[in-house]
Amino acid sequence: MRTVLTLLTLSAAIAVFVNCSPKTTGAITNSTQTETIESYSDEQKVAGKAIWLANCEKCHKLYATTSYSLNQWKNILPKMTKRAKLDEAQALAVRAYIYTNTGG
Numbered sequence: 373m374r375t376v377l378t379l380l381t382l383s384a385a386i387a388v389f390v391n392c393s394p395k396t397t398g399a400i401t402n403s404t405q406t407e408t409i410e411s412y413s414d415e416q417k418v419a420g421k422a423i424w425l426a427n428c429e430k431c432h433k434l435y436a437t438t439s440y441s442l443n444q445w446k447n448i449l450p451k452m453t454k455r456a457k458l459d460e461a462q463a464l465a466v467r468a469y470i471y472t473n474t475g476g
């Protein structure tokens with residue numbers, strides 16, 4: 373029974389994710405996730421890259437993730453995800469992508 377439930381939950385999660393465009397990223401996070409570099413899922417990183425590509429060069433060039441250290445990004449990125457008007461799930465996905473691809 374347990375296995376069946378797990379499988380059902382998993383396939384539901386995958387189905388939701390596959391249907392997700394970068395604009396609707398509600399399924400890639402859950403509010404109980406404790407956010408650390410290790411906590412980011414591959415799905416979040418992949419979605420975050422797409423969101424970064426689509427939203428982060430509207431006002432300026434696309435700054436390479438490796439151009440700044442993790443600490444620098446932690447100062448810059450919260451301001452920028454606000455400027456880009458990303459919702460919380462989208463901002464989380466962009467953090468997942470950028471924070472795991474910084475210049476150090």
Ligand code: HEC
Pocket residue numbers: 424427428429430431432435440448449451452453455456457466
């Ligand atoms: C609405 C316009 C706008 C959007 C959208 C935007 N930015 Fe920016 N960004 C700016 C402005 C203005 C500056 C320069 C002033 C500043 O640093 O606040 C800047 C500066 C930066 C810098 C350089 C900061 C520094 O101190 O060297 C980086 C890196 C950056 N943005 C990343 C991003 C990323 C990543 C996104 C997507 C989440 C993004 N930006 C979306 C307006 C925007």
